[in-house]
Amino acid sequence: MNEIKIGIATQNDIPAIADIEKACFSTPWSENAILESMNATTTFYAAYQNDVVAGYMGVSKIAGEGYVTNVAVLPPYRRNGIGKALLEYVIADCKDTLEFISLEVRVSNAPAIALYERAGFKEVGLRKRFYTHPDEDALIMTKTFL
Numbered sequence: 001m002n003e004i005k006i007g008i009a010t011q012n013d014i015p016a017i018a019d020i021e022k023a024c025f026s027t028p029w030s031e032n033a034i035l036e037s038m039n040a041t042t043t044f045y046a047a048y049q050n051d052v053v054a055g056y057m058g059v060s061k062i063a064g065e066g067y068v069t070n071v072a073v074l075p076p077y078r079r080n081g082i083g084k085a086l087l088e089y090v091i092a093d094c095k096d097t098l099e100f101i102s103l104e105v106r107v108s109n110a111p112a113i114a115l116y117e118r119a120g121f122k123e124v125g126l127r128k129r130f131y132t133h134p135d136e137d138a139l140i141m142t143k144t145f146l
């Protein structure tokens with residue numbers, strides 16, 4: 001059965017989130033970094049498929065503003081609607097308490113940019129050489145809640 005369940009991640013999910021980071025990024029967050037972030041301002045949302053944490057999204061919430069720390073889905077689980085379901089859940093969870101959610105994305109990351117555009121994020125700017133490994137500019141994309 002392939003039902004996707006989304007919920008707020010707990011400390012028990014941190015090893016799985018760190019594994020997703022390692023599978024998806026050149027400079028992955030460690031378990032400690034995730035724990036510190038969870039204990040500070042970041043809400044981690046997890047997508048479970050058949051009880052496996054297949055994807056996650058972090059949103060740091062400060063003074064009514066939301067900043068996405070990361071979004072990632074394990075490679076074998078991609079193109080299955082999990083990223084879209086995570087964004088929809090996060091938007092529904094944040095739209096009454098945040099003014100906006102903003103994020104950075106590599107300018108070459110067409111899958112993620114398409115995902116964000118479909119969820120209603122708009123390009124609002126560019127950060128030159130924001131990323132390393134490899135060096136690359138970031139698009140800034142924001143979804144505003146009126």
Ligand SMILES: CC(C)(COP(=O)(O)OP(=O)(O)OC[C@H]1O[C@@H](n2cnc3c(N)ncnc32)[C@H](O)[C@@H]1OP(=O)(O)O)[C@@H](O)C(=O)NCCC(=O)NCCS
Pocket residue numbers: 024070071072073074077078079080081082083084085104105106109110111112114115116118
């Ligand atoms: C970006 C990412 C989270 C998308 O997750 P996903 O679960 O595969 O996305 P979904 O299946 O929900 O796709 C939703 C929409 O996003 C877009 N999309 C997703 N993957 C795409 C791809 N490879 N190419 C083009 N569009 C894509 C499509 O519009 C898609 O809708 P469709 O399937 O109806 O065409 C995933 O590819 C990933 O983890 N990438 C590596 C980590 C990363 O780059 N994160 C973003 C950091 S800013």
